[in-house]
Amino acid sequence: MPMSEIIQSTEVRESIIYVRDLVKRFGRFVANDHLSFDVYKGEIFGFLGANGAGKTTAIRILCGLSTPTSGQINVAGYDAYLQTEKIKQNIGYMSQKFSLYEDLSVEENFTFYGGVYGLRRKQIKEKTTLLLTRLDLLDERKTVLKALPLGWKQKLAFCVAIMHDPKIVFLDEPTGGVDPITRRQFWDLIYEASHNGITVFVTTHYMDEAEYCERVTIMVDGRIDALDTPANLKLKYNASSMNEVFLRLARTAKATGE
Amino acid sequence: MELSVVVNDIHKAYGQVKALSGLSFEVKPGELFGFIGPDGAGKTTLFRILTTLLIPDVGYALVDGLDVVKDYKAIRKIVGYMPGRFSLYQDLTVEENLNFFAGIFKTTVKENYYLIEEIYKQIEPFKNRPAGKLSGGMKQKLALSCALIHKPKVLFLDEPTTGVDAVSRTEFWEMLKRLQQQDIAILVSTPYMDEASLCDRVALIQQGKLMDIDTPQAITNKLPGRMFAISSPAMYSMLLDLQQYSRAVSAYPFGDSVHLHVIDTSFTINDLEVYLTGKGQKGFKIKIIHAGIEDCFMYLMEKHHAHV
Amino acid sequence: MIILFGMPVVQVLLFGFAITTDIKDAQIAILDKSNDYMTHEITNKLLSSGYFILGANLDKDDQIDKAFKKGNIREAVIFEKNFAEKIETEKKASVQIIADASDPNMANLLFNYSQSILMDYQRQLYKDKKFPLQIQVETQMLYNPELKSVYMFVPGTITILLMLISAMMTSISIAKEKELGTMEVLLVSPLKPFQIVVGKVIPYVILSCINAIIILMLSFFVLGMPVQGSLIFLLAETVLFIFMSLSLGIFISTVSQTQQIAMMLSMFVLMLPTILLSGFIFPIENMPVVLQYFSMIMPSRWFIIIIKAIMLKGSGILFLWKETLILVGLTLFFITMSVKKFKVRLA
Numbered sequence: 012m013p014m015s016e017i018i019q020s021t022e023v024r025e026s027i028i029y030v031r032d033l034v035k036r037f038g039r040f041v042a043n044d045h046l047s048f049d050v051y052k053g054e055i056f057g058f059l060g061a062n063g064a065g066k067t068t069a070i071r072i073l074c075g076l077s078t079p080t081s082g083q084i085n086v087a088g089y090d091a092y093l094q095t096e097k098i099k100q101n102i103g104y105m106s107q108k109f110s111l112y113e114d115l116s117v118e119e120n121f122t123f124y125g126g127v128y129g130l131r132r133k134q135i136k137e138k139t140t141l142l143l144t145r146l147d148l149l150d151e152r153k154t155v156l157k158a159l160p161l162g163w164k165q166k167l168a169f170c171v172a173i174m175h176d177p178k179i180v181f182l183d184e185p186t187g188g189v190d191p192i193t194r195r196q197f198w199d200l201i202y203e204a205s206h207n208g209i210t211v212f213v214t215t216h217y218m219d220e221a222e223y224c225e226r227v228t229i230m231v232d233g234r235i236d237a238l239d240t241p242a243n244l245k246l247k248y249n250a251s252s253m254n255e256v257f258l259r260l261a262r263t264a265k266a267t268g269e
Numbered sequence: 270m271e272l273s274v275v276v277n278d279i280h281k282a283y284g285q286v287k288a289l290s291g292l293s294f295e296v297k298p299g300e301l302f303g304f305i306g307p308d309g310a311g312k313t314t315l316f317r318i319l320t321t322l323l324i325p326d327v328g329y330a331l332v333d334g335l336d337v338v339k340d341y342k343a344i345r346k347i348v349g350y351m352p353g354r355f356s357l358y359q360d361l362t363v364e365e366n367l368n369f370f371a372g373i374f375k376t377t378v379k380e381n382y383y384l385i386e387e388i389y390k391q392i393e394p395f396k397n398r399p400a401g402k403l404s405g406g407m408k409q410k411l412a413l414s415c416a417l418i419h420k421p422k423v424l425f426l427d428e429p430t431t432g433v434d435a436v437s438r439t440e441f442w443e444m445l446k447r448l449q450q451q452d453i454a455i456l457v458s459t460p461y462m463d464e465a466s467l468c469d470r471v472a473l474i475q476q477g478k479l480m481d482i483d484t485p486q487a488i489t490n491k492l493p494g495r496m497f498a499i500s501s502p503a504m505y506s507m508l509l510d511l512q513q514y515s516r517a518v519s520a521y522p523f524g525d526s527v528h529l530h531v532i533d534t535s536f537t538i539n540d541l542e543v544y545l546t547g548k549g550q551k552g553f554k555i556k557i558i559h560a561g562i563e564d565c566f567m568y569l570m571e572k573h574h575a576h577v
Numbered sequence: 578m579i580i581l582f583g584m585p586v587v588q589v590l591l592f593g594f595a596i597t598t599d600i601k602d603a604q605i606a607i608l609d610k611s612n613d614y615m616t617h618e619i620t621n622k623l624l625s626s627g628y629f630i631l632g633a634n635l636d637k638d639d640q641i642d643k644a645f646k647k648g649n650i651r652e653a654v655i656f657e658k659n660f661a662e663k664i665e666t667e668k669k670a671s672v673q674i675i676a677d678a679s680d681p682n683m684a685n686l687l688f689n690y691s692q693s694i695l696m697d698y699q700r701q702l703y704k705d706k707k708f709p710l711q712i713q714v715e716t717q718m719l720y721n722p723e724l725k726s727v728y729m730f731v732p733g734t735i736t737i738l739l740m741l742i743s744a745m746m747t748s749i750s751i752a753k754e755k756e757l758g759t760m761e762v763l764l765v766s767p768l769k770p771f772q773i774v775v776g777k778v779i780p781y782v783i784l785s786c787i788n789a790i791i792i793l794m795l796s797f798f799v800l801g802m803p804v805q806g807s808l809i810f811l812l813a814e815t816v817l818f819i820f821m822s823l824s825l826g827i828f829i830s831t832v833s834q835t836q837q838i839a840m841m842l843s844m845f846v847l848m849l850p851t852i853l854l855s856g857f858i859f860p861i862e863n864m865p866v867v868l869q870y871f872s873m874i875m876p877s878r879w880f881i882i883i884i885k886a887i888m889l890k891g892s893g894i895l896f897l898w899k900e901t902l903i904l905v906g907l908t909l910f911f912i913t914m915s916v917k918k919f920k921v922r923l924a
Binding site (some may be wrong): 061158160161162187188189190191192193195198202216218219220221222223241242252253254257258261262 | 285307308309310405431434436437475476505523563567
C-alpha cells in the first residue's frame with residue numbers, strides 16, 4: 012500500500028540510502044554480490060529473500076554494524092566505512108530477535124533507550140507519553156515487559172526504535188509469529204512513521220506485507236534479482252500475488268543447499 | 270475406530286501465565302491435523318504435553334489409547350517428534366544423524382526407508398555434510414526424516430515451517446500430504462494461516478483457547494455474512510475510509526486489497542459503491558470473495574475478545 | 578545472587594582457615610625401646626607441645642614401615658634401649674626421628690620442631706646435672722630423602738587434572754543437550770535415562786584414561802616421580818577415580834539447567850575446595866576440625882592419599898582398602914543420585 016500516491020511522479024526523489032556494488036565476503040563465501048539500489052526518503056522499502064540469501068548481512072552493513080568488503084554505501088548521508096557512529100545516531104533498529112529488556116518495565120525501557128539515543132529527560136518523558144498513548148498502553152507503563160503478550164512487546168519495541176525520530180528505521184522480520192490483527196496494527200504504525208517522514212526499511216517473510224511496501228527487492232543467493240514496485244513485479248512475472256513472484260524467483264535459484 | 274489422539278479439557282499454567290485453558294479435541298488415524306495460532310497461543314505447550322514432556326495441570330490426554338502421564342514410556346516408543354528448534358546434532362553428518370535416530374528406536378534406516386525415501390532423496394547428495402551446515406529447508410527435511418525413521422503411529426511437528434523460505438515450506442507440505450497415505454496421524458502446528466487449507470482439519474488457537482475446530486472449508490463456510498475484496502490505486506486512503514464504514518464488521522488490509530466483512534443482510538455492493546464514491550474514491554474494484562482462514566481467525570479473535 | 582556474592586565469601590573463609598602452614602596435631606608414632614623416666618618425660622613433652630598427637634605406640638622396628646604405609650603417621654620417634662642409663666653413664670644417647678617426606682615441607686617442619694623439643698630437654702637436663710651431655714638425633718627422611726617438592730605436588734596435580742577433565746567436561750555435556758534442545762528428542766524415544774547418561778559418559782571415560790596415562794608417563798619420565806608400588810594397582814585406582822569424577826560430573830549435569838550453571842558449580846564446588854581442602858598443598862591436620870570433616874567427603878582427598886602411597890611408599894591394597902572402598906562408595910552414590918535426579922520430563 013504505497014504512500015507514493017501522495018507524492019507526485021514528477022518529483023525528484025532524494026536518496027537516503029545509496030548503495031552501489033556492495034560486496035561482502037566471508038573468506039571465499041560471497042554473502043552480498045554487487046548489490047546496487049537506492050532507498051528514497053520517506054519510502055517504505057521492502058527487503059525480501061529466503062534465509063541465507065544475504066539480507067541480514069546487508070542490513071548489518073547499512074546499520075553500521077559491519078564493514079563492507081567493497082562498494083559505495085551511504086546511509087542518511089554518512090559513509091558506511093568511516094562514519095558508522097554517525098549512521099548509528101541517525102537510525103533506529105528493531106528485530107524479532109532483538110527486543111526490549113524483559114525484566115524492566117515499559118517506562119524503564121523507554122528511559123534506557125532514550126538515554127542511549129542521547130535524548131534529554133524531558134524529551135524522553137514526552138515521547139514516552141506520546142507513544143504509549145498512541146498504542147493505548149498508557150496504563151501499562153509500569154508493567155514489567157515479560158508480563159506482556161508478544162504483540163504488545165513488538166509494538167513497544169517499534170516505538171522505542173523511533174522515539175528519537177531517526178531518519179531511517181530498520182525493521183528485521185518485525186511481525187514474525189505475531190497474530191494477524193496485531194500484525195496489521197503494526198503496519199498502521201509503520202504507515203504513520205512513514206507519514207511523519209521516517210524512511211522504513213523492512214524485511215519480512217510474509218508476502219502480503221510485501222504489497223504494503225512502495226518498492227521491494229528480492230535477494231537470491233546474495234544478489235538482487237528484482238527491484239521494483241509490487242505492481243510492476245506482478246506484471247513482469249505474470250503473477251497474481253507477490254507470493255507467486257517470490258516463488259518463481261526462488262525456485263530458479265541454485266539448489267546448493269547452502 | 271481407535272482414535273490417534275484424544276485431548277480432554279487440558280489446562281496448563283506456568284506460574285501466573287495460563288498457557289492452555291480447557292482444550293478438548295480428537296484426531297483420527299491418517300489425519301493431517303493443523304494447529305493454527307500465533308506465538309504464545311499454546312501450541313508448543315500442547316505438543317509437549319502430548320509427547321509426554323509436560324504434565325497437564327487439569328484434564329487428560331491419550332495418544333494411541335495410552336495415557337500421556339501414566340503410560341509415557343510406551344508413548345515415547347511410538348511417536349515421532351520434531352520440536353520447534355532444530356533438534357539435530359549439528360556436528361554429525363546427515364547420514365550419521367539418521368543412523369543415530371534409527372538406532373535409538375531399535376530399527377535401521379533400511380527397514381523403513383520407504384517412508385522417508387522421497388524426502389531423503391532431496392538431501393542425499395549432502396549426506397556427508399554436518400547438519401549444522403545445512404540450509405533451513407534441508408535441516409527441516411532431515412529432521413522430518415529422523416522423526417519418521419522408526420515408523421511412528423503419531424507424528425508431532427511443532428512449527429516445522431517457521432523460519433524456512435517459502436519454496437521449502439510448500440515442498441514440506443507436499444511431503445506431508447503424501448505421508449498421510451501411510452495411516453500415520455500427523456499433528457502440525459504453524460503460525461502461517463495459509464497453511465491451514467492444506468490440512469484435513471484445523472484447530473484455531475489463540476491465548477490457550479480453542480476458537481474453532483473443523484475442516485478448513487467448514488470453518489470458512491461458517492463465517493457469517495459476506496467477504497469483499499476492494500482494490501484501488503489509492504490503497505491507504507481506501508483503507509481508512511473502509512475502516513470508518515459503519516455497515517461493515519471489519520476492514521483489514523490483505524496485500525493489495527482490503528477485505529471487508531459485512532454481516533448486514535440488506536447490504537448490497539451498490540451501497541458500498543455509493544459510499545466510496547461519496548468519499549471521493551475513484552477507480553476502485555469490488556469483488557465478492559470466499560473468506561480465508563486468516564479472515565476467520567481475525568473474526569474469531571474479535572469475537573472471543575482474545576485480541577489485546 | 579547467591580553464587581555471585583556467596584561464593585567468594587565462602588572461598589575467602591576457606592582460604593583463611595585452610596591455608597596455614599602452622600603445625601598442629603601431627604600424628605606421630607613412638608617406639609620406646611627404653612621405657613624409662615627420661616623417655617617418658619621426652620614423650621610427654623612432645624605430646625603436650627600441641628604440635629604432635631600420639632598416632633601409634635609401637636613395640637618393634639618392623640612395625641615402623643607398616644605404620645607409615647598406613648598413611649596417618651607423619652613421623653616416628655625411636656628411643657634406643659637403656660636411654661636414661663646411657664645418658665647418666667656415657668653422657669649421650671640417641672633418638673632416631675623418621676619423617677614421612679612425601680610432603681617435604683611438613684617433614685622438615687616436624688623434624689625441626691621435634692629436634693628443638695629434644696634440645697630443650699637436653700638443656701634442662703644440662704641445667705640439672707651440671708655437666709655436658711648430648712642427645713644425638715639421627716634423622717631419616719622417608720620416601721623422599723632429597724626432599725623434592727615435586728613429590729608433593731605431582732600427586733596433587735594428577736588428582737586435580739583428572740578431576741578437571743572428567744568432572745567438568747561431563748558436567749557440561751548433559752546441560753548442553755538441554756540447552757540445545759536435542760534432549761527433548763532423546764527423551765521422546767525408547768531410551769531409558771540410564772542409557773542416556775551412560776552414552777554421555779563413555780567417550781569421556783576413554784578420553785580421561787588416555788589423559789591419565791599421559792600424565793603418569795610424564796610424571797615418571799620427565800618429573801622423576803617414582804612408582805614404588807604396583808603399576809597395575811596404580812592404574813586400577815586411577816580408573817576408579819576417573820569413574821568417580823565422571824559420575825560426579827554427570828550428577829552436576831543433571832541438576833544444572835544450563836551449561837553456565839554447570840560450569841560454575843564445577844568450579845566452585847569441585848575445583849577450589851579440591852585444591853584447598855584435599856591435602857594437596859595444605860595439610861589437613863592443620864585445618865580447623867570442621868574443615869577436616871568436610872574434607873572427608875572430598876573424593877580428591879582420598880585419591881591423593883592413594884596415589885602418594887602407591888607411588889612413594891609402595892603401599893598395596895592391604896593398606897589402602899579403606900580409601901579404595903570410600904571411592905567406590907562415592908562413585909555408586911553419584912551414579913545412583915544422577916539416575917534419580919535425571920528429569921524424565923521437561924518440568
